[in-house]
Amino acid sequence: MTASRITNLWSKVHYNPNRPVSRVVVESTTPFQFDAKESPSGITLIAQGARANMYCETIEVYDGLIEWIKVEEHAEGVVFDIKLNHPSPWRISCEQGIPHRTVISFVRDHLLTLFAKKVIFIDPGHGGNDPGGKGPVDLLEKDVTMIMATALQDLLKPLTDQVYLTRTQDYPLSQWMRCNLAVKMNAHIFISFHTHHSHDAAIQGTAVKYNPAAPGCASLARFTLEEIVRKIKRPSRGIEPDPQLRHLGLIPGLTVEPVAISNWVEEGLLRNPTLYRKIAQGIFNGLLRFWGEKKG
Amino acid sequence: MMCMPCYTIPIRTHVITEQDNIIELAKCYTEGVVEPGDIIAIAESVVAITQKRAILPEEVQPGLLARFLCRFPGKHGSLATPPAMELALREAGTIRILLGCVAAAMGRLIGKRGFFYLVAGRELAFIDDIAGTMWPYERHIILGPHKPGKIVAAIKEATGADVVIADVNDIKCVDILAATSPASVKIAKEALVDNPFGNDDQQTPIVVIKVKKEAQDRAA
Numbered sequence: 001m002t003a004s005r006i007t008n009l010w011s012k013v014h015y016n017p018n019r020p021v022s023r024v025v026v027e028s029t030t031p032f033q034f035d036a037k038e039s040p041s042g043i044t045l046i047a048q049g050a051r052a053n054m055y056c057e058t059i060e061v062y063d064g065l066i067e068w069i070k071v072e073e074h075a076e077g078v079v080f081d082i083k084l085n086h087p088s089p090w091r092i093s094c095e096q097g098i099p100h101r102t103v104i105s106f107v108r109d110h111l112l113t114l115f116a117k118k119v120i121f122i123d124p125g126h127g128g129n130d131p132g133g134k135g136p137v138d139l140l141e142k143d144v145t146m147i148m149a150t151a152l153q154d155l156l157k158p159l160t161d162q163v164y165l166t167r168t169q170d171y172p173l174s175q176w177m178r179c180n181l182a183v184k185m186n187a188h189i190f191i192s193f194h195t196h197h198s199h200d201a202a203i204q205g206t207a208v209k210y211n212p213a214a215p216g217c218a219s220l221a222r223f224t225l226e227e228i229v230r231k232i233k234r235p236s237r238g239i240e241p242d243p244q245l246r247h248l249g250l251i252p253g254l255t256v257e258p259v260a261i262s263n264w265v266e267e268g269l270l271r272n273p274t275l276y277r278k279i280a281q282g283i284f285n286g287l288l289r290f291w292g293e294k295k296g
Numbered sequence: 297m298m299c300m301p302c303y304t305i306p307i308r309t310h311v312i313t314e315q316d317n318i319i320e321l322a323k324c325y326t327e328g329v330v331e332p333g334d335i336i337a338i339a340e341s342v343v344a345i346t347q348k349r350a351i352l353p354e355e356v357q358p359g360l361l362a363r364f365l366c367r368f369p370g371k372h373g374s375l376a377t378p379p380a381m382e383l384a385l386r387e388a389g390t391i392r393i394l395l396g397c398v399a400a401a402m403g404r405l406i407g408k409r410g411f412f413y414l415v416a417g418r419e420l421a422f423i424d425d426i427a428g429t430m431w432p433y434e435r436h437i438i439l440g441p442h443k444p445g446k447i448v449a450a451i452k453e454a455t456g457a458d459v460v461i462a463d464v465n466d467i468k469c470v471d472i473l474a475a476t477s478p479a480s481v482k483i484a485k486e487a488l489v490d491n492p493f494g495n496d497d498q499q500t501p502i503v504v505i506k507v508k509k510e511a512q513d514r515a516a
């Protein structure tokens with residue numbers, strides 16, 4: 001009998017109504033016998049007797065539950081080590097077809113608990129007659145911040161129904177009004193999107209500024225910066241206090257500048273829709289670390 | 297139009313660089329997966345990368361003409377930055393590019409698009425300006441592959457399967473740059489419409505298309 005060939009592996013968050021799951025999908029030419037066992041940090045799946053046509057490496061996932069998946073080929077078959085950042089119930093199912101799919105689903109219930117009843121304000125920077133920075137080609141900061149804000153809102157919506165945008169259309173708002181909206185609603189967090197803009201087109205990378213008046217906000221900024229950089233692989237420009245966020249009082253607030261729009265390579269990156277999803281996932285992971293640490 | 301009954305098997309590879317040989321890669325990654333009658337589809341951008349045609353924008357010094365002309369294509373077009381336009385000028389020559397611009401201007405007057413590439417050269421449409429995808433090439437400009445016809449022939453010789461080099465995007469546009477048979481063009485155009493190569497960091501630039509026998513007969 002010819003060995004099953006493992007051709008591909010991918011992971012995606014699947015939003016079942018009220019119960020999102022992280023799915024790890026192993027694709028192969030034919031079904032294979034498998035053995036799965038729990039380890040302290042995740043699970044290990046062994047595709048017995050299978051051979052890997054796909055490249056064996058550690059695949060970064062960082063979806064808020066799955067950290068990474070290490071794929072190795074051994075004499076007994078192909079081994080998948082799945083590292084989780086939180087214990088989670090899981091199950092394995094198979095989908096017949098070409099390619100055959102072996103699916104490991106991890107329940108993301110702990111995220112529902114962590115985000116439940118959290119009031120989150122997302123602020124797309126600039127707007128209306130205030131376009132913000134302009135890219136060397138022609139992207140406008142007010143437009144890209146709106147896409148960033150919407151991407152984050154889409155990611156958070158399945159976990160909490162209290163996600164608000166400070167503006168949903170193209171109109172100007174003062175900084176005071178933006179912060180005041182969050183204060184009035186007793187927000188748990190305020191995240192403002194901007195891009196860096198400078199006459200020096202060589203400046204590039206990610207920076208996160210924080211509300212100096214909110215306790216622990218520097219940690220939140222550091223986590224968020226680390227997670228965004230990990231997702232979008234841009235250089236870090238560090239964290240710093242943002243005096244404009246003082247209007248928020250004790251509410252933790254961030255001004256996130258994922259890229260510099262004035263750097264035309266980064267303006268080019270802003271044309272790719274995937275970038276926005278990665279930025280949103282980075283912020284999500286930052287919040288997770290912040291609230292997870294507080295809870296712990 | 298009748299749909300071809302075929303299946304796509306994307307194969308996850310390592311991050312392909314200019315150190316790799318695309319013929320060896322195709323052979324090694326499809327071994328044991330590809331069978332007689334199958335088609336190997338390869339993403340055009342990785343073929344170009346192995347040919348050292350991924351260029352860092354800072355290595356290009358755009359001239360005045362490139363800086364001027366790059367203002368005209370749509371902002372989501374392939375030639376929207378001065379370095380990409382400069383590379384297009386080097387690939388096609390100044391005269392062809394200028395003639396393409398004239399054709400594009402006339403096309404705009406009558407509300408038709410695509411005249412630029414028709415006149416300046418189809419290969420320019422395969423230039424990927426800073427695309428933000430495929431780390432670590434997300435900040436490179438990737439030119440179209442050089443002599444794709446020769447590459448598909450060499451891969452067919454190495455693997456025995458039909459081969460296509462394709463440019464696919466997420467808006468269901470499939471462009472076949474080269475193929476070892478007319479039937480494989482027809483089949484690949486349908487099979488790749490959902491972009492199994494991915495448009496992010498899926499790392500699946502090689503796809504095996506498995507075709508049912510009756511579809512092959514119909515395509516032939």
